[in-house]
Amino acid sequence: MHEMFRETQDMEIKTRAPGKIILSGEHAVVHGSTAVAASLDLFTYVSLSFPPHSDNDNTLKLQLKDMSLEFSWPISRIKEALPKSGSLTSLAPVSCSVESSKSIAALVEEQNIPEAKVGLASGVSAFLWLYTSIRGLKPATVVVTSELPLGSGLGSSAAFCVALTAALLAFTDSVSLDVSLRGWLSFGEKELELINKWAFEGEKIIHGKPSGIDNTVSTYGHMISFKSGKLTHMKSTVPLKMLITNTKVGRNTKALVTGVSERTLKHPDAMAFVFSAVDSISKELTTIIQSPAPDNLSVTEKEEKIEHLIDMNQGLLQCMGVCHATIETVLRTTVKYKLASKLTGAGGGGCVLTLLPTLLSRIIIDKVISELESSKFQCFLTGIGGKGVEICFGVSS
Numbered sequence: 001m002h003e004m005f006r007e008t009q010d011m012e013i014k015t016r017a018p019g020k021i022i023l024s025g026e027h028a029v030v031h032g033s034t035a036v037a038a039s040l041d042l043f044t045y046v047s048l049s050f051p052p053h054s055d056n057d058n059t060l061k062l063q064l065k066d067m068s069l070e071f072s073w074p075i076s077r078i079k080e081a082l083p084k085s086g087s088l089t090s091l092a093p094v095s096c097s098v099e100s101s102k103s104i105a106a107l108v109e110e111q112n113i114p115e116a117k118v119g120l121a122s123g124v125s126a127f128l129w130l131y132t133s134i135r136g137l138k139p140a141t142v143v144v145t146s147e148l149p150l151g152s153g154l155g156s157s158a159a160f161c162v163a164l165t166a167a168l169l170a171f172t173d174s175v176s177l178d179v180s181l182r183g184w185l186s187f188g189e190k191e192l193e194l195i196n197k198w199a200f201e202g203e204k205i206i207h208g209k210p211s212g213i214d215n216t217v218s219t220y221g222h223m224i225s226f227k228s229g230k231l232t233h234m235k236s237t238v239p240l241k242m243l244i245t246n247t248k249v250g251r252n253t254k255a256l257v258t259g260v261s262e263r264t265l266k267h268p269d270a271m272a273f274v275f276s277a278v279d280s281i282s283k284e285l286t287t288i289i290q291s292p293a294p295d296n297l298s299v300t301e302k303e304e305k306i307e308h309l310i311d312m313n314q315g316l317l318q319c320m321g322v323c324h325a326t327i328e329t330v331l332r333t334t335v336k337y338k339l340a341s342k343l344t345g346a347g348g349g350g351c352v353l354t355l356l357p358t359l360l361s362r363i364i365i366d367k368v369i370s371e372l373e374s375s376k377f378q379c380f381l382t383g384i385g386g387k388g389v390e391i392c393f394g395v396s397s
């Protein structure tokens, strides 16, 4: 029988959850189309520890290490703003009500987030909702670090919600793992399902109307297709090496998703065709990516088809109004090398994906990267399709 994890003083746990790329179907997935996504080998880490009882420290602290920011709330203040915290009789995920979101907004406002970092307010709000719903009114210190650029289309919001939820649930009866094991450990199926559902509630606070694809791929990892809240695990038979270019133009997913919804309300018929075309593209992509290795299509032929689908998806994202001048610059640069690219995530700046075919020489890859970097963009060659959320016990004792 496994040794159960119970909170004790001086104990710390750490979780990590990956970011993601969307290979096809962003935005359209919010409107019911199929999308394909893969986890990224870049993570958000959350560590959770409790003050020693001798400390009499009755505060909840959130440290955002990369940004050198620390927020803290006396537990008594949280109790005053959110009196129902900790009263859940089950851990079934609950949406943040309008009333609670107003109280949370007041708690966030009191922290005086610097003007330049005001985008963090929604992340801090999601933190307060998830923390108080799952852990109630208990003091703790939560430290967050991330390898993901925030607000760039690589799913930092979902990775944050997934890693946070996993850490918080680790102290409940819903999670039973062998705490004597060391290193990164995976969760069981039921635990993943609960983490994913709670993380979706956090994403709702950050995105407004998320499809759920980002938290799902961050939770389960690997590669998935996703439609109307339902995931299908995929196994790729194509290497799929991707160059990710960050235009470094900041944007906000919530605003972009709202923009697409407004366009859909104004032009429902035209947009229905756009979303349906995206659905067909994603479905064709899932077939090509998973077609058995030695079949009648060579890897090069599959890559050519994938490139056509990337091109078409990018054109449709243009129709949705989520492009940006910097994205166009990346597209113009990579097309000179006959490479196909598309924006990934919400667009409006953020990141662009470029497929690097298997036979493309390292010399060409370096040339493309150096041309993109000379436009002040930042390029990554990161692995995709790795594991989802994981936990590590006994970080300190």
Ligand SMILES: Nc1ncnc2c1ncn2[C@@H]1O[C@H](COP(=O)(O)OP(=O)(O)O)[C@@H](O)[C@H]1O
Pocket (backbone or CB within 6 Å): 044, 064, 119, 120, 121, 122, 123, 124, 144, 145, 146, 149, 150, 151, 152, 153, 154, 155, 156, 157, 158, 160, 206, 207, 251, 252, 253, 254, 345, 346
């Ligand atoms: N490590 C983090 N710490 C705090 N908030 C975070 C963190 N990562 C993401 N967020 C929240 O998510 C927002 C970015 O989410 P979003 O606009 O969806 O872009 P993306 O998910 O593509 O990075 C940030 O402005 C912040 O509110």
Ligand SMILES: C[C@@](O)(CCOP(=O)(O)O)CC(=O)O
Pocket (backbone or CB within 6 Å): 025, 026, 027, 028, 029, 030, 152, 153, 154, 155, 156, 157, 207, 209, 210, 211, 212, 213, 214, 253, 257, 344, 345, 346, 347
């Ligand atoms: C635009 C969308 O499809 C993906 C958003 O991803 P990101 O937050 O930009 O990483 C929204 C969603 O599916 O919830």
Ligand SMILES: [Mg+2]
Pocket (backbone or CB within 6 Å): 155, 156, 157, 158, 207, 214, 253
């Ligand atoms: Mg996001």
